[in-house]
Amino acid sequence: MTDPDLDDDVLVAVRDLSTRFFTEEGQVNAVESVSFEIRDNEVLGIVGESGSGKSVTALSIIDLVESPGRITQGEVWYRDAELAEEFRDTNASVVGDHLDLRTVPERVRGSLRGSSFSTIFQDPMSSLNPSVTVGEQIAEAVEVQRRASANPRRTRSRTAGYGLGQMIVDAVVPSRSYTSEESHARAVELLEQVGIPDPADRAEEYPHQFSGGMLQRAMIAQALAGEPDVLIADEPTTALDVTIQAQILDLLRDLQTEEGTSVVMITHDLGVIARMCDRVGVMYAGEIVERGRLEDVFDAPVHPYTQGLLGSIPDLEDPAPRLQPIEGNVPSLLDSEMPEGCYFADRCPKAMQDCLEPIAEYDAQSGSPEHAVQCVLARQEFDPALALHEDGDAEVVADE
Amino acid sequence: MVSRRVIQNLTSEFRDSFLAKLGVALVVVVVLVAIFAPFVAPHNPTQQNLDASQLPPLGFTQVEQKTTSEMVDGELQTVTVNETVEAKLEHPLGTDGLGRDMLSRVIYGARTSLIVGVLGTLFAAFVGVPVGLIAGYYRGRVDDALMRFADVSLAFPSLVLAIALIGLWGRASVPVPDPFVALGLVSGMPETFVLPGTVVVVVGIVNWVWFARIARGEALSLRDQEYVKAAKALGANDSRVVLRHVFPNAITPIIVLATVQVAAIILLESSLSFLGFSGTTLSWGFDISQGRDYISSGQWWIAGMPGLAIMISVIGINLIGDWLRDALDPGIEGEGGGA
Numbered sequence: 166m167t168d169p170d171l172d173d174d175v176l177v178a179v180r181d182l183s184t185r186f187f188t189e190e191g192q193v194n195a196v197e198s199v200s201f202e203i204r205d206n207e208v209l210g211i212v213g214e215s216g217s218g219k220s221v222t223a224l225s226i227i228d229l230v231e232s233p234g235r236i237t238q239g240e241v242w243y244r245d246a247e248l249a250e251e252f253r254d255t256n257a258s259v260v261g262d263h264l265d266l267r268t269v270p271e272r273v274r275g276s277l278r279g280s281s282f283s284t285i286f287q288d289p290m291s292s293l294n295p296s297v298t299v300g301e302q303i304a305e306a307v308e309v310q311r312r313a314s315a316n317p318r319r320t321r322s323r324t325a326g327y328g329l330g331q332m333i334v335d336a337v338v339p340s341r342s343y344t345s346e347e348s349h350a351r352a353v354e355l356l357e358q359v360g361i362p363d364p365a366d367r368a369e370e371y372p373h374q375f376s377g378g379m380l381q382r383a384m385i386a387q388a389l390a391g392e393p394d395v396l397i398a399d400e401p402t403t404a405l406d407v408t409i410q411a412q413i414l415d416l417l418r419d420l421q422t423e424e425g426t427s428v429v430m431i432t433h434d435l436g437v438i439a440r441m442c443d444r445v446g447v448m449y450a451g452e453i454v455e456r457g458r459l460e461d462v463f464d465a466p467v468h469p470y471t472q473g474l475l476g477s478i479p480d481l482e483d484p485a486p487r488l489q490p491i492e493g494n495v496p497s498l499l500d501s502e503m504p505e506g507c508y509f510a511d512r513c514p515k516a517m518q519d520c521l522e523p524i525a526e527y528d529a530q531s532g533s534p535e536h537a538v539q540c541v542l543a544r545q546e547f548d549p550a551l552a553l554h555e556d557g558d559a560e561v562v563a564d565e
Numbered sequence: 566m567v568s569r570r571v572i573q574n575l576t577s578e579f580r581d582s583f584l585a586k587l588g589v590a591l592v593v594v595v596v597l598v599a600i601f602a603p604f605v606a607p608h609n610p611t612q613q614n615l616d617a618s619q620l621p622p623l624g625f626t627q628v629e630q631k632t633t634s635e636m637v638d639g640e641l642q643t644v645t646v647n648e649t650v651e652a653k654l655e656h657p658l659g660t661d662g663l664g665r666d667m668l669s670r671v672i673y674g675a676r677t678s679l680i681v682g683v684l685g686t687l688f689a690a691f692v693g694v695p696v697g698l699i700a701g702y703y704r705g706r707v708d709d710a711l712m713r714f715a716d717v718s719l720a721f722p723s724l725v726l727a728i729a730l731i732g733l734w735g736r737a738s739v740p741v742p743d744p745f746v747a748l749g750l751v752s753g754m755p756e757t758f759v760l761p762g763t764v765v766v767v768v769g770i771v772n773w774v775w776f777a778r779i780a781r782g783e784a785l786s787l788r789d790q791e792y793v794k795a796a797k798a799l800g801a802n803d804s805r806v807v808l809r810h811v812f813p814n815a816i817t818p819i820i821v822l823a824t825v826q827v828a829a830i831i832l833l834e835s836s837l838s839f840l841g842f843s844g845t846t847l848s849w850g851f852d853i854s855q856g857r858d859y860i861s862s863g864q865w866w867i868a869g870m871p872g873l874a875i876m877i878s879v880i881g882i883n884l885i886g887d888w889l890r891d892a893l894d895p896g897i898e899g900e901g902g903g904a
Contacts, residue, residue, distance in 0.1 A: 229797055232705060279800025286798075291791040296813045305809075306799050313800075387799065397798075 171242060171263050176394055176427050177203040177226065178263070182239030184218075184225045185500075192500035195221040195234065197451035200526075203395055208421060208428045210438040210459070212474070213448030214495050219431045222448070223397045226429075227282045228266070228274045241266040243281070248273070280310050283393035287400040289380035293372040299383050300368025303352035304344040306390035311348060355386035359416060378409035385416065389424070396421070397429045402437060414441055435478055439463065444535075447471050450496050450508040457529065457536030467529045467538040469513045507540065515542060516553040571817075571893065578892035588884025595878045599675035603743060603751040606669035607655065610847060611755055614664035619859070622659040622667070622866050623652045659866045661852070662859060667866060671874045674849040676758060678878065681765055681834040682827040688769030689830075690823055693776025698815070700777065701784025702807050712781060715774045723771040724836055730767045731837070736844035737762040759845040764837055768830045779822050783815030790814075817893040824886035828879040835875055849875050 171178050184196040196218045203209050211219050224230050226241055242263040249264045258265035266274055286292045293302055349368070356364035359382040372380060381401060388396055398417065402410035418441060421428050430441050438445055439459070446456040447470065455468040466472045473491040493512035496503065504510065506521040513520065519541045527543035529536040579585050598605055621627040627650040634643045652659065658667035700711040718726075740757040747756070784807075787793060793810050801809070837843045838850025845851070849871035856868030 227798055229794070275800065275802065277800075278798055282798075284795065284798035286791050286795050288791050292795045294792045294796070294810050294814070297809075309800060384795070387795075391800065 171202075171244075171260065172204075173262075174205045175202045175242070175263070176205055176244050178240075178242040179222075179226065180240040180242065182222070182225055182241065183237045184221050184230055184234055185237050186234040188233055190499065193498045194451050194500050194503060195498060196225060199239070199448075199451075199453050201446050201453060201456055203427050203429060204444070205427060206421075206425050207443045208418075208430055208441050210430045210432065210442030210445040211448055211453075212432055212435060212438050212445060214433060216495055216498070217448040218451040218498075219433075219448055220399050223284070223399050223429065223431055226395075226397065227278055227284065228271075229278075236267070239267065243277070245281070276313065279306065279391040279393070280313060281391075281393055282395050282397060283388040283391060284397045284399060285381075285384050285388050285401045288404045289377055289384050290372075290404065292384050293380060293387075295372050298369055298371055299375065300349060300352045300356070300370075301344065303355055303368070303383065303387045303390055304348040306387050307351045307355070308344045308348040310391035311345075352386070352390070355389055356383065358389070359383070359386045359420070360412075361386075377405055378412065381405060381409075381413050382416065385413075385420070389420065389426075392424070393426060395427050395429060397431070399431045400433070401430075402434070403432070410437075417441070435474060447474065450503075451498060452508065452539060454509065454540065455529070455536075455538045457531075457533060457538075461529070461531055461533045461536040465529075465531045465536075467531065467536075467543055468509075468540045469515045469542070470509050473514075510553065514554070515547045517541065517548060517551040518553065519545070519551070520553065574892045575889075578888060582888060582891070584884050585888035588881045588888060591877055591881025592885055595675055595881060596679065598672055599679045601745075602672050602676055603745045603754040606666075606672045606754065607657075608666035608669045609753055609755060610665060610669040610673045612665060614660070616664065617653065617656065617660055618662055618664035619650070619864050619867075620656050620660040620664075621650060621652050621864075622870070623654070623657045625659075625866075626651055627863065658870050659864075661855060661867045662864070667852075667870045670847065670852055671849070671870050673755075673758075673847045674852060674871055674874060675878070677761065677838075677843075677845055677848040678831045678834060678875070680760060681768065682831040682882075684765045685768035685772070685830040685834070686823050686826045688765060689772040689826060690776045690819065692769060693773035693778075694780045694812075694819060696773070697777035697780025697782075698784045698807055698811060701781035702788050702803070702811060704785070704788075708781070711777070715777050719774045723833065727764075727767045727771050727833065727837060728840065728842055730770065731763050731842045734763050734767075736764075736842065738844035755847075759847065761834075761844040761848075764834055764843050767837075768833050771833065772826055772830060775822060775826065776819065779818050780815060783818060784811050787811045787814050821886055821890045821893060824882055824889055828882040828886070831875065831879055831882075 178200075179202070180200050182196060182199045183194070186193040186195055199218075199222055201209065201211075211222060213219050221230065221234065225236050225239075228236070230236060240258070242260070243266050244263050246262045248269075249259050249262050252264055252269055253259045257268040266277070293299060297305075353364045353368050356368055361367050361379060361382055367375070367379075372383075375383060381404075385401075396417075401417065402413050405413060414437060417428065417430075420426065428441075430437065432438060442459050444457070445459050445462050446453040447462065447468065448454070449470050455462055455466065455471045462471060463475065466475055470491070473489065476489040477491060479488060491512060492514075496508055496511075504521070505523060506519075507513070507516070507524050510516040510520040524539055524541065526537050526539045528534075529538045529543050579589075619627070619629075629648045629650055631646045631648050632643055633646070634641055636642075656666050656668070658671065660666055661670070696711050696715070700708040739760040739762045741760050743754065743756060743758050745751050746754050788811065790810075793806055796806050796810050834843065834848070835850030835853065838845070838848040839854040841851070841854065843851065852871040853868045856864070856866075856871070859865075859867045
């Protein structure tokens with residue numbers, strides 16, 4: 166067991182997490198040795214292109230990676246004094262108040278979903294069950310957590326009324342309700358909190374009667390039902406139009422400040438990151454290539470990929486005649502096709518001979534201790550004499 | 566589970582479709598007749614009367630050749646006389662070879678067919694839907710094991726399987742007291758009604774595969790819905806996801822399938838009765854097999870009337886199935902619902 170080296174304000178620390186998909190075409194390294202921290206009361210942004218492993222990283226934290234995917238290595242440290250105490254003398258890894266969720270039984274990880282980790286998904290239109298009223302769905306989430314917290318861990322009564330037989334009865338007799346009056350009241354309260362007008366009436370409606378923005382608000386209300394420590398927002402605004410996006414982001418920011426929840430914001434939109442986040446990790450081909458505080462990463466990016474991302478958004482004050490796209494495409498992530506060295510080398514305008522060697526994470530030397538980067542440029546200046554591509558021409562692929 | 570939108574679709578489709586109305590009318594009539602059989606039937610369906618056997622239905626006359634022979638001067642002389650048998654008003658659909666009233670038999674046969682059809686379908690759904698939901702939801706090896714087993718069952722001819730199972734288990738016939746007769750509301754009718762228990766189970770076992778397949782298909786597509794992922798991410802366990810989020814959204818095609826299955830099972834029950842495997846003698850299939858012997862000698866109604874009854878009820882149920890499918894699943898253009 167490596168020493169995780171955790172500060173007290175670290176709520177979740179991910180160390181060396183790798184998730185692989187074992188498909189018929191071969192092994193896909195969706196997440197490759199990723200490390201980052203989620204701190205109290207803070208918004209962490211994870212940004213990257215489609216297919217860079219952002220969503221799989223989020224699913225790996227809550228252990229919901231679907232077959233054929235599997236978490237192959239890594240640790241997910243979570244701070245919970247009570248749980249840490251419970252597992253201190255077992256096989257599970259415990260350091261101080263933190264325990265490694267990868268070493269506790271599946272049952273415990275399951276019980277943390279909803280109550281400790283909550284998730285908002287990309288497409289609000291399909292994120293609510295079309296055959297159950299919105300209020301009922303939120304009330305159900307409240308009720309589950311209410312019953313779970315009212316009873317000590319491991320007792321059957323945590324899920325009382327949600328046994329198999331009970332659920333079969335509920336499925337056959339639709340008028341029967343599992344949720345209590347209190348949970349319904351709380352659901353209406355939550356709907357009001359996320360800014361839905363007439364919450365009591367709207368709670369009785371079905372998801373198809375809601376607009377996209379309203380549904381995303383309802384999703385957020387449902388995610389808040391368990392009063393989670395960490396709210397994982399997986400592209401929460403991608404399916405919404407721009408004005409609604411802004412409203413949802415403001416809502417998330419407000420709720421984060423009010424409730425003191427930590428938020429993981431997964432997005433491909435640098436604007437969202439700039440607006441919301443305190444800390445940011447840039448993902449490329451399953452790796453976090455650069456991470457640090459927002460101002461460090463955005464103002465003094467070290468990795469050429471981060472520089473490329475920032476260079477490819479228009480600047481209102483200084484509209485350059487042409488944006489700088491990053492040449493080439495995202496690599497396939499198939500294990501057999503991955504290069505030895507830096508995955509970005511074949512697209513990188515500043516690739517050098519050293520980039521073909523296996524690479525580690527370095528301090529970015531930007532003066533901030535938390536700014537880390539996975540690039541040789543962190544320790545040596547770009548030397549055109551050693552360049553792989555002439556004139557930054559990324560078309561010449563050096564090594565396959 | 567049944568939203569207002571669904572009911573709207575159902576009513577508007579019903580209003581537009583003549584065939585849907587026809588189907589509902591036919592089925593309602595059959596169901597009412599089956600339930601109130603002791604009141605509707607003019608005679609006791611098991612009462613034999615050899616003096617009034619083989620009477621034709623109303624509106625038909627039957628010419629019967631009677632051959633008598635006698636010895637005249639040491640030679641055998643045969644005299645053939647054509648005798649006309651007139652229909653009688655008290656037997657509007659005629660009588661069978663033993664003089665039992667066909668109308669009463671057809672009315673009582675509706676009970677057997679409907680009960681076996683409905684119970685058999687429920688049993689098939691009860692077995693098939695959970696299997697399909699589990700296979701589709703868990704995928705992988707569970708899916709392979711369950712669905713390959715289902716494929717194997719499907720490869721077996723259903724009638725042969727049914728006969729084999731009945732041969733194995735015997736014909737369990739459960740006599741159920743007729744509530745109307747027991748309450749003394751009607752007299753002169755059979756006191757018990759025979760429920761062919763084995764047949765119900767067997768037709769269920771023969772037909773569960775269809776439910777498993779459709780439930781699996783639905784579960785496969787629903788498990789990847791965002792709301793299923795969202796429910797899991799919010800702490801729902803597998804049984805909750807399946808019963809709360811997958812099953813209610815898979816119910817529509819299952820209901821449509823169930824209506825079609827009722828019709829198919831009525832036919833299967835008739836085939837089994839025809840072959841003598843059902844354990845009840847008050848069944849359309851049984852009457853057809855009895856009447857088969859009379860067809861060549863001209864008494865077509867003995868097999869024809871129960872055949873007509875099967876046709877009407879199967880058509881009615883299938884029309885309802887078409888209506889439900891067109892109303893609940895607008896993606897499928899039905900051939901039946903276009904009127």
